[in-house]
Amino acid sequence: MSREVIVGIDGGGTFTRAAVADLDGNILGFARTAGAHPKKNHEPGENVRAAILGALEDAGSKVDAVRSTVAGFAGVNAPEDQVWARQFLTDSGLQGSAQVFNDAELAQFGAFLGGPGIMAVSGTGSIVVGKTESGRIVRNYDFHHEEEASARFLSYSVIYDLITRDAGPENAALLQKVLQFWDVQTVDGLRLLAASGFCSDRIEARNRLSEMGTLVTDEAESGNSIAINACEKVIDTLGTGIGLVSAVFSSETVPLSLVGGVARNPFTQNLIHQYLDNGKTNKTYHYQQPQLSPVLGAVLYALNEVKGHACEQVLERLLVSEKDHDFY
Numbered sequence: 001m002s003r004e005v006i007v008g009i010d011g012g013g014t015f016t017r018a019a020v021a022d023l024d025g026n027i028l029g030f031a032r033t034a035g036a037h038p039k040k041n042h043e044p045g046e047n048v049r050a051a052i053l054g055a056l057e058d059a060g061s062k063v064d065a066v067r068s069t070v071a072g073f074a075g076v077n078a079p080e081d082q083v084w085a086r087q088f089l090t091d092s093g094l095q096g097s098a099q100v101f102n103d104a105e106l107a108q109f110g111a112f113l114g115g116p117g118i119m120a121v122s123g124t125g126s127i128v129v130g131k132t133e134s135g136r137i138v139r140n141y142d143f144h145h146e147e148e149a150s151a152r153f154l155s156y157s158v159i160y161d162l163i164t165r166d167a168g169p170e171n172a173a174l175l176q177k178v179l180q181f182w183d184v185q186t187v188d189g190l191r192l193l194a195a196s197g198f199c200s201d202r203i204e205a206r207n208r209l210s211e212m213g214t215l216v217t218d219e220a221e222s223g224n225s226i227a228i229n230a231c232e233k234v235i236d237t238l239g240t241g242i243g244l245v246s247a248v249f250s251s252e253t254v255p256l257s258l259v260g261g262v263a264r265n266p267f268t269q270n271l272i273h274q275y276l277d278n279g280k281t282n283k284t285y286h287y288q289q290p291q292l293s294p295v296l297g298a299v300l301y302a303l304n305e306v307k308g309h310a311c312e313q314v315l316e317r318l319l320v321s322e323k324d325h326d327f328y
Helices: 044-059 081-091 103-111 151-164 169-182 187-195 202-221 223-247 268-277 294-307 312-322
Strands: 005-011 014-020 029-036 066-073 099-103 119-120 126-131 136-141 253-259 283-289
Touching: 005 044, 005 103, 005 202, 014 253, 014 294, 029 044, 029 103, 029 126, 029 294, 029 312, 044 066, 066 081, 066 103, 066 283, 066 294, 081 099, 081 294, 099 103, 099 294, 103 119, 103 126, 103 253, 103 294, 119 223, 126 312, 151 169, 151 187, 151 202, 151 223, 169 187, 169 268, 202 223, 223 253, 223 268, 253 268, 294 312
Parallel strands: 005 066, 066 099, 119 253, 253 283
Antiparallel strands: 005 014, 014 029, 119 126, 126 136
């Protein structure tokens, strides 16, 4: 058997990333495939399997050399979700110990190297997850706050406005771009398309709506009022989620990382800062870049489990790998 390795997995709605490392924290292999969320991908299990085997092949390693696997999957929000998530790993042939988390929880771990802070995700999916000073994991979902802050909600807002009221000449350019995106000729055509669920396939519909989010943020940056209103709605609910999670922290200033295409867009990121810095929550925030990508956060978690606690040299190797490679 080849030398022991660990596998870290970041399974999001758009991409699945897998990294293989030795027990000293050297990254040996990496692979990226399509998404792992069962509600947003047609073959999530196969995508996970391809990512794992691809990373092992890149590392020159085999499945039987894997000592430990730590995976974060979008959609793991309840105990019953562990069943399908763990099946993904079993179907990949992994035999060693395995732990499964929500992908945002591992992203938070990597961002703050296991320390306290809040990870606010707004991209294909959306969630706010924090680890408090006492080590408690808190999510916006725990407050029954169902956050409508992912990219597709930008699209919903714009489309609903265009099909329910007279957009006016000032929105002619936006309307034309939306019609072209959906390959329809008129507002009536857009109404009929929306009324039929956009696509016959629900997963394809969600994916297309998410893709349209970039169109909305681009138009908002150009000053379109309908697009700006859509962005403000999304940021309002994201800000509420951040405020709820941060309220559980004892410190007055809370570390915060923003992740995802919507949250990282310059226009919407400025809206988030305005929301949080203008006293709409009872905390202040220290904004920081994630120190490790989610997939390397999973690697670090696995190394901590195997070694008891990763030494400074192991952590330094991961931080260097993060700088030298693109794991997103």
